[in-house]
Amino acid sequence: MTTTKHIEMRNVRKAFRFxxxxxxxxxxxxxxxxxxxxxxGAGKSTSIRLMTGLLTPDAGEVRVLxxxxxxxxxxxxxxxxxxxxxxxxxxxxxxxxxxxFVASLYPGWDPQYAKALVKRFNLRIEQNxxxxxxxxxxxxxxxxxxxxxxxxxxxxxxxxxxxxxxRHEVLTELMDVLRDEDRSILFSSHNTVDVERISDRITFIDxxxxxxxxxxxxxxxxxRRIQLQVxxxxxxxxxxxxxxxVADGQxxxxxxxxxxxxxxxxxxxxxxxxxxxxxxxIFVANVMHHREARGE
Amino acid sequence: MYSxxxxxxxxxxxxxLQIMEQIRARIAAxxxxxxxxxxxxxxxxxxxNVSVITVKRAYLDLESGGVIVTRHGKGSFVADVNGLAGxxxxxxxxxxxxxxxxxxxxxxxxxxxxxxRLRRATRTLDRK
Amino acid sequence: MNMLTRKLxxxxxxxxxxxxxxxxxxxxxxxxxxxxxxxRFNIGMLTWLTAIIAFGVMLAxxxxxxERKERALQFVLSLxxxxxxxxxxxxxxxxxxxxxxxxxxxxxxxxLLLVRPNLPDGLLPxxxxxxxxxxxxxxxxxxxxxxxxxxxxxTIVIIVTNMNVTLFIFLVGAVPSLNDHLHxxxxxxxxxxxIVLAAEAATLSIALSLPYFVAARRRxxx
Numbered sequence: 294m295t296t297t298k299h300i301e302m303r304n305v306r307k308a309f310r311f312x313x314x315x316x317x318x319x320x321x322x323x324x325x326x327x328x329x330x331x332x333x334g335a336g337k338s339t340s341i342r343l344m345t346g347l348l349t350p351d352a353g354e355v356r357v358l359x360x361x362x363x364x365x366x367x368x369x370x371x372x373x374x375x376x377x378x379x380x381x382x383x384x385x386x387x388x389x390x391x392x393x394f395v396a397s398l399y400p401g402w403d404p405q406y407a408k409a410l411v412k413r414f415n416l417r418i419e420q421n422x423x424x425x426x427x428x429x430x431x432x433x434x435x436x437x438x439x440x441x442x443x444x445x446x447x448x449x450x451x452x453x454x455x456x457x458x459x460r461h462e463v464l465t466e467l468m469d470v471l472r473d474e475d476r477s478i479l480f481s482s483h484n485t486v487d488v489e490r491i492s493d494r495i496t497f498i499d500x501x502x503x504x505x506x507x508x509x510x511x512x513x514x515x516x517r518r519i520q521l522q523v524x525x526x527x528x529x530x531x532x533x534x535x536x537x538x539v540a541d542g543q544x545x546x547x548x549x550x551x552x553x554x555x556x557x558x559x560x561x562x563x564x565x566x567x568x569x570x571x572x573x574x575i576f577v578a579n580v581m582h583h584r585e586a587r588g589e
Numbered sequence: 590m591y592s593x594x595x596x597x598x599x600x601x602x603x604x605x606l607q608i609m610e611q612i613r614a615r616i617a618a619x620x621x622x623x624x625x626x627x628x629x630x631x632x633x634x635x636x637x638n639v640s641v642i643t644v645k646r647a648y649l650d651l652e653s654g655g656v657i658v659t660r661h662g663k664g665s666f667v668a669d670v671n672g673l674a675g676x677x678x679x680x681x682x683x684x685x686x687x688x689x690x691x692x693x694x695x696x697x698x699x700x701x702x703x704x705x706r707l708r709r710a711t712r713t714l715d716r717k
Numbered sequence: 718m719n720m721l722t723r724k725l726x727x728x729x730x731x732x733x734x735x736x737x738x739x740x741x742x743x744x745x746x747x748x749x750x751x752x753x754x755x756x757r758f759n760i761g762m763l764t765w766l767t768a769i770i771a772f773g774v775m776l777a778x779x780x781x782x783x784e785r786k787e788r789a790l791q792f793v794l795s796l797x798x799x800x801x802x803x804x805x806x807x808x809x810x811x812x813x814x815x816x817x818x819x820x821x822x823x824x825x826x827x828x829l830l831l832v833r834p835n836l837p838d839g840l841l842p843x844x845x846x847x848x849x850x851x852x853x854x855x856x857x858x859x860x861x862x863x864x865x866x867x868x869x870x871x872t873i874v875i876i877v878t879n880m881n882v883t884l885f886i887f888l889v890g891a892v893p894s895l896n897d898h899l900h901x902x903x904x905x906x907x908x909x910x911x912i913v914l915a916a917e918a919a920t921l922s923i924a925l926s927l928p929y930f931v932a933a934r935r936r937x938x939x
Contacts, residue, residue, distance in 0.1 A: 326640065342939060347794055349936035363936070367799045375795040381788040385732055397724055398796060434792065461638075468635045486598055493642040510642055513603060569603065 297359040299323050299445045299477045300344055305353035307339060314339050314501045317353070321494075323444075324474035326467070328492035328509075329481040330576055336501045337481040338377075341449050344479070345375050358445055371399070374438030377449040378431055382422045388433055389418035392440075399441045407440035413462050428454045432463070439466055446470065448480035452487060460484075464491060489513075489572035497579055504583045509572075516570045516578070517552040521545045521563040530559070536582045548578050596639050604639055608647040613656060616667055617677040627657060627665040721798060722806050729810035733776060737818055740772035744822040754835040766847075769822055770882060773815060773855035774875055780811045781862040782871055794938055801933035804863055808928050815855050823848040839901030842910045843890065849917040850885050854878045856924035863932045889913060 300321035307314040314336045321327050331337050342348045343355050346366030355362040360369040382391055388411070396402040411418060414432040425433060435451060446467070452460045468491055470476050482488050488495060495512060497504040505512075516536075522543050523529060534551035548570075549556065557564055570578070594611045596604050615621040627633075630648060634641040648665055651657045656677065659665045670676070693703040730737070744765045751761025784790050793803060826844050830836050861874035890896060894909035 324641070345795065346799070347791075347937070347939045363799075367797050367802060370795065370797040373795075377791055379788055380791040380795070382792055383728070383732055383789050390731075394724065394728065398721055438795075464638055468638050471641060472631050472635045474631065490596075490598060490604070491638060491640050493640050508642055509640060510605065510646055569601070 296323055298356075299325075299358055300447075300479060301354070301356040302340070302343070303354040305340075305343060305350045305355060307343060307348060307350050309339075312336070312339075312501060314343075317498070317501075317503055319496060319503070319506065321445075321477055321479050323477050324471065325493045326471055326478040326480070326491060327494045327496060328488035329479060329496050329498065330483075330485065330488055330572075331481075331498035331504075332500075332580065334500075335498045337498060338449055339501075340498065341375075341377070341447060341479075341481060344447055345373065346370070372444040374441060374443035374446045375448075376431070376434050376438050376446070376451055378427075378451065378453045379449075380434055381430060382433065384423040385421065387419055387421050388416055388425075391422065391433070391437060392418070395437045395441065401442045403440055403442055406442070407436065410436040410440060410466070413466075414459065428456065428459060431455065432459060435463060435466075439470070442476075444476050446476075446478045446480070448478065450482060451480055452482060452484055460487070467491065485571070485573035485576060495572070497576060499580045499583060500589070502583075502587075505579055512572065512575055513569065515552055516548070516550050516575045518568045518570055518574075519547045519549065519557070519560065519564060520566040520568070521547065521560060522565050523563050527563075529563075532556075532559075536578055550579070550582075594637060596637050605643045605646040605650070608633075608637070608639070608644060609651055612647070612651060613677050613681075616656065617674050617681070619674055621667050623667050623669040623673060625667045627667065629664060721796065722802075722809075725793070725796075725806045726810040726813060729780060729807075729814050733779065733814055736772065736775055736779070737814060740768050740775075741818040741821055744768035744772075744818065745825060748822070748825045748829050752829055752833055752836075754833070758836070765822060765826065766851075766882070769819060769851050770854075770879060772818055773851065773858060774879070776811055776815055777855070777858045777862045777875075778871070780814070781807065781859075782868065785866060791939070800935060800938040803938070804928050804933040807863060808859065808925065811859055812856070812925070815852075815859075819848070819852055819855075837900045837902060838904050839898045841904035842906060843895060843899060846889065846895075846910065846913050846917070847886070849914060851882070853917045853920040853924070854881060856921050860924040860927050863928045 298320050300319060302317055302319040305314065305317045312334070317336070317340060319340070329337055329340070339348065343350055344357055344362065346357075346363035346369070349363050357369050358372055360366070362369060386394075392407055392411075396404065396407075414436055416429060416433055416436065422430070422433070431451065431454065435448075438446065451467075452463055455463065464487060467478055467480070470478060480488075489509065492509050494507065495509050496506040521529070523545050524543060529545065532547070532549075534549050535547060536550050537546075537548040539546045552567075557567060594608070596607050598604070600607060602610075612621070612627075621627075627648070628636065630644045631641055633639075634644045637644070648657065648659065652659050652665070655670065656668055656673070657665050658668050667673075689707075690703065693706075698706075747761045747764030747766075747768060749761070750764060751758045753761070784793070794800065798806070823845075826848065827841065830838060830841050830844060858874055858878050862871060865871060865874075890899075892909055894907050895913075898905040898907075
């Protein structure tokens, strides 16, 4: 029996006046957490809205928890927790009112867990939502989504605007969700440090197109910066899988996305240092390389 | 239980290596005895706030190194091999020596000069 | 789905509770003042009229435009419903919210006319047409709010529908077959009355069914 993927996007296209999401394909397996990374305006929020049924694709297919979106969204959303950093609750009602409201709509609501989250996220049940700071607002919406224990969580910038303590609490709760191998999370974030830490898979998107999608450990293993010292007059051999090459006199820095010990052997004694790259460095290098390749 | 294991993102070493080292250290010290059950991959991932895939990689590498044994459907256990603790400590020593050899080469030391420095270090240790 | 519909309609009542209570109270106060007759009648009825109109505008603005602007729309759309469900539930919920004060204040006006001897019963047909007109007016505003995200368009809709009330009072009030009987002791239900009533009913039906066919079918909710 094949397990249903939690998110499946196939060659999705969505056109707007000044922006087009083109040929996007994406897969999220149960038990996985995927980090969705891209510059501002890359199409992350658009992609997420396509996943949650708020937008209809012009071409291609979107299936979430096995349901075709946006047509079957009413059913799909019973088991999806969607949180966006610009989402707001009903102003003239309290946090507690919202908890009762959500609890009455979802059978999976766990009141003990909800109470624990309220405490952990430093919220107050009697407080009116209109008096919450934007960070407290996000934490409240997250609490409401987490306490339902949905199978799939789709989060658009869940930690933006949160202080380090709150961020740590949120990440801890997200990792807790993954104790269950039948649950999964997709989250978009600019915080590449967090994405690097907790993601199983990472998808890079830029200017409406998919740049790269892979296991996190693969990214970290395959990308390297190699610093060489090449004496004057020597030319370096032509190298495949070179993302960039920067020369400063004798000192050359190569960036590769297909690192192997053979490569170092091939370069021989000119190699001074080999550095692993942080996800942020990989992200920037990858996007730049992609833009160049597309002639932008 | 795993509160002592700490994964730092400012550490230049990859996360999976940090996990492996800290597990090896506990086995070498005897804190994690032979046959002891390791936390499940997902449980450790959640406890450390590190992705499942990273913990999985650490466990796989530990297994291929003979340090742990994974029984399908039952979990992972510290390998019940005599002298495993000692073996791990010896491995650690070899790693340090390899690093020292590398630095020695950079300084242009001969193997004998390197050995001399090692003897000096041992004597300093004895004096303490 | 039923539970969701009930909960969302209940939420409309809860969120607009002070508006509903306040408008009803203001309208009833207006009727109480109007009961004295003569000059007080004009002031009182004006208060009553303003209460109903202002309530309708506030309800449409707070209930729809604000929800969209304040991004609570994203939260509602994260619930297990389709965008079409949202439009339908909004329509029913806000209509019901409106009907409560409207029914109370309309009944209040009718009772006032019938009970006070100093107020001619001949005003009854006109009063009923006015009440019906305001309900039809609100349904147009509601229909507009459900179809447009533009604040500019909404403002125009509100201004036009407000102007309509004054126009209605003057134009329809000036129609001879209605005007002649305003000060009669007994109400006169003539053809003019029924024609205007039918026009109001038609407007109401169109305004309330349009969202089902247009707004609810939109493919992009945001």
